[in-house]
Amino acid sequence: MKSPSQPRDRGIPEATVARLPLYLRALHGMAERGIATVSSEDLAVAAGVNSAKLRKDLSHLGSYGTRGVGYDVEYLVYQISRELGLTQDWAVAIVGVGNLGRALANYGGFVSRGFRVAALVDADPEVVGDTIAGLNVEHIDELEAVIKRRGVSIVVLATPAEAAQEVCERVISVGVTSILNFAPVVLSVPDGVDVRKVDLSIELQILAFHEQRKAGGPLMAVDSQ
Amino acid sequence: MKSPSQPRDRGIPEATVARLPLYLRALHGMAERGIATVSSEDLAVAAGVNSAKLRKDLSHLGSYGTRGVGYDVEYLVYQISRELGLTQDWAVAIVGVGNLGRALANYGGFVSRGFRVAALVDADPEVVGDTIAGLNVEHIDELEAVIKRRGVSIVVLATPAEAAQEVCERVISVGVTSILNFAPVVLSVPDGVDVRKVDLSIELQILAFHEQRKAGGPLMAVDSQ
DNA sequence: ATCCCTTTGTGAACCGGTGCACAAAGTCAC
DNA sequence: GTGACTTTGTGCACCGGTTCACAAAGGGAT
Structure with a gap:
C-alpha cells in the first residue's frame, strides 16, 4: 500500500x-x-x-x-x-503563415501531446482561404473572433517584427495570457501575461561569440585597435 | 580627446x-x-x-x-x-530541408548581419538537387565535403530527431564546434563543442504550466486525486 | 573657473539555483 | 526477521547573476 x-x-x-x-x-x-x-x-x-x-x-x-x-x-x-497541464487539451493559434508559420503548422512532433493547432491567421489576402495542415487560413480581421470561437489560450506569433506588437495587444484584449513569440522584437505586455521568446538570430550570435573566442584564442589581433 | x-x-x-x-x-x-x-x-x-x-x-x-x-x-x-564576432562573416550550413529547414533558409531577417547560409543538405533524394533560397540542396553523403569546401563553422540541425545525433557527430568530425539544434533530442558532444537548443515543444509546455496555474488558480480540483 | 545637473560605473547585499555528500528509507536474498 | 545493498530526498556551502544605491566623472551654463 x-x-x-x-x-x-x-x-x-x-x-x-x-x-x-x-x-x-x-x-x-x-x-x-x-x-x-x-x-x-x-x-x-x-x-x-x-x-x-x-x-x-x-x-x-x-x-x-x-x-x-x-x-x-x-x-x-x-x-x-x-x-x-498536459492532461488537458490546449488550443493554439498561429498568427502569421509565412515560411515559419507554415513550418510550425506542419511540424507534427511539435504540436503533439496536449497541444492542438486550432487556428491559422494571416493578413495576406493571397494566403487567406488556403488550407494548410488541414486548416483554413483566416483573415487577421477575424483575429479576436477566431480566438474566442475556438477557445484559443496560447498564441504563437510568427508575424513580421512590425506586426507583432499590435497582434499581441489584440489577442491580450480578448483574454490570451500566454504568447510564444518568434518575431525579433521585445513585446511589451501587462503584468499577468507570459511571453516566451524564440529568436534564431540571437542564438546564432551567441554561437558566433563563442566560436570567435575558440578560433581567435589567445592570439588573433586582426583589426582590434 | x-x-x-x-x-x-x-x-x-x-x-x-x-x-x-x-x-x-x-x-x-x-x-x-x-x-x-x-x-x-x-x-x-x-x-x-x-x-x-x-x-x-x-x-x-x-x-x-x-x-x-x-x-x-x-x-x-x-x-x-x-x-x-559579427565583423566577420560566418558560413552556416542547414542540415535537413523539411518545412523548418526551408523556413530557416528563407528567413531573411534571421540570417542577416554577419551570417550567410552557405549550404543546404538533406537525405531525401526527392529534394536533393532542388534550389531553395538560391541554393542547391546537396546530398547528406557529401556532408563532410561540403562543410570543408564552404568553410562552414556553424551548423543548424533541422533534421528529424533520429538523425540529429549522427549528423552532429559527423560535422564535429570535420571540425565544427558550434551547433544550433532544432531537433527534439539531447545531443551528446565532446568538450569544446557548443550546442544551443531551440525546442518549440518545450516552450509550449512551459507556457501551458503557467497558463494552468493562472486558470486553475487556488480552486480547481478537477481530477487531482 | 566654478557650480549644478545628468548619467555612468561599480561596491555590496541579496537571491535563485547547483552540486556535494549523507542520512533515511526501502528492497532483496537468505 | 535480519543484514547488506541500493537509491532517494535534502541540508548546506557555493556561485553566478541581479538590483540597489551612490560616489565619481563629465557637460554646460554663467
Missing part, C-alpha cells in the same frame, strides 16, 4: 519547470521501450542533467520515487504531465 | 553575452532613426531590461559611455558587433 504523497509544494522553481519537459520526453522514450522503472541516475543521463538536480526537481512535485528502486516510469509520466 | 579604454575583462558572463544581441538590435533601430546618443535608461527600456543590468553588461566590454551624456550609438554598435 502506497501513500501517494500529494504535491505539497505549490511553488515550483522556474528552472525546474523548464526541465520537466525534458524529463517527460526521456520518460516517454523509456515507456515506449518497455522500461518500467528508472533510477535518477539513468534518467538524468537521458535528459542530460546532473542526477542530484533531477532528484531535487522531482522532489518539488512530491515524493514519487521509491528508495532502493527508483521511479515508476508510467506514474512519473502522469505526474509530470499533470503538473505541466 | 578620448582614451578608448580597451576591453580589459576577457571573461564576459554568459548572461551578458545572451543579452548583447538584444542591445545590438535596439541600437540598430535607433541608428536607423538617426539617434546619435542614448542613455542607459532609454536603451534598457528598448531592450526590455533593467538599466543597472545594462550598464553592468556594457561595462564588461570596456568603458564606452560618457557620464552625463550616455553612449554613442554608432560606436556602441561597432563595439558590440566586434565583441560578438
Whole structure:
C-alpha cells in the first residue's frame, strides 16, 4: 500500500519547470521501450542533467520515487504531465503563415501531446482561404473572433517584427495570457501575461561569440585597435 | 580627446553575452532613426531590461559611455558587433530541408548581419538537387565535403530527431564546434563543442504550466486525486 | 573657473539555483 | 526477521547573476 504523497509544494522553481519537459520526453522514450522503472541516475543521463538536480526537481512535485528502486516510469509520466497541464487539451493559434508559420503548422512532433493547432491567421489576402495542415487560413480581421470561437489560450506569433506588437495587444484584449513569440522584437505586455521568446538570430550570435573566442584564442589581433 | 579604454575583462558572463544581441538590435533601430546618443535608461527600456543590468553588461566590454551624456550609438554598435564576432562573416550550413529547414533558409531577417547560409543538405533524394533560397540542396553523403569546401563553422540541425545525433557527430568530425539544434533530442558532444537548443515543444509546455496555474488558480480540483 | 545637473560605473547585499555528500528509507536474498 | 545493498530526498556551502544605491566623472551654463 502506497501513500501517494500529494504535491505539497505549490511553488515550483522556474528552472525546474523548464526541465520537466525534458524529463517527460526521456520518460516517454523509456515507456515506449518497455522500461518500467528508472533510477535518477539513468534518467538524468537521458535528459542530460546532473542526477542530484533531477532528484531535487522531482522532489518539488512530491515524493514519487521509491528508495532502493527508483521511479515508476508510467506514474512519473502522469505526474509530470499533470503538473505541466498536459492532461488537458490546449488550443493554439498561429498568427502569421509565412515560411515559419507554415513550418510550425506542419511540424507534427511539435504540436503533439496536449497541444492542438486550432487556428491559422494571416493578413495576406493571397494566403487567406488556403488550407494548410488541414486548416483554413483566416483573415487577421477575424483575429479576436477566431480566438474566442475556438477557445484559443496560447498564441504563437510568427508575424513580421512590425506586426507583432499590435497582434499581441489584440489577442491580450480578448483574454490570451500566454504568447510564444518568434518575431525579433521585445513585446511589451501587462503584468499577468507570459511571453516566451524564440529568436534564431540571437542564438546564432551567441554561437558566433563563442566560436570567435575558440578560433581567435589567445592570439588573433586582426583589426582590434 | 578620448582614451578608448580597451576591453580589459576577457571573461564576459554568459548572461551578458545572451543579452548583447538584444542591445545590438535596439541600437540598430535607433541608428536607423538617426539617434546619435542614448542613455542607459532609454536603451534598457528598448531592450526590455533593467538599466543597472545594462550598464553592468556594457561595462564588461570596456568603458564606452560618457557620464552625463550616455553612449554613442554608432560606436556602441561597432563595439558590440566586434565583441560578438559579427565583423566577420560566418558560413552556416542547414542540415535537413523539411518545412523548418526551408523556413530557416528563407528567413531573411534571421540570417542577416554577419551570417550567410552557405549550404543546404538533406537525405531525401526527392529534394536533393532542388534550389531553395538560391541554393542547391546537396546530398547528406557529401556532408563532410561540403562543410570543408564552404568553410562552414556553424551548423543548424533541422533534421528529424533520429538523425540529429549522427549528423552532429559527423560535422564535429570535420571540425565544427558550434551547433544550433532544432531537433527534439539531447545531443551528446565532446568538450569544446557548443550546442544551443531551440525546442518549440518545450516552450509550449512551459507556457501551458503557467497558463494552468493562472486558470486553475487556488480552486480547481478537477481530477487531482 | 566654478557650480549644478545628468548619467555612468561599480561596491555590496541579496537571491535563485547547483552540486556535494549523507542520512533515511526501502528492497532483496537468505 | 535480519543484514547488506541500493537509491532517494535534502541540508548546506557555493556561485553566478541581479538590483540597489551612490560616489565619481563629465557637460554646460554663467
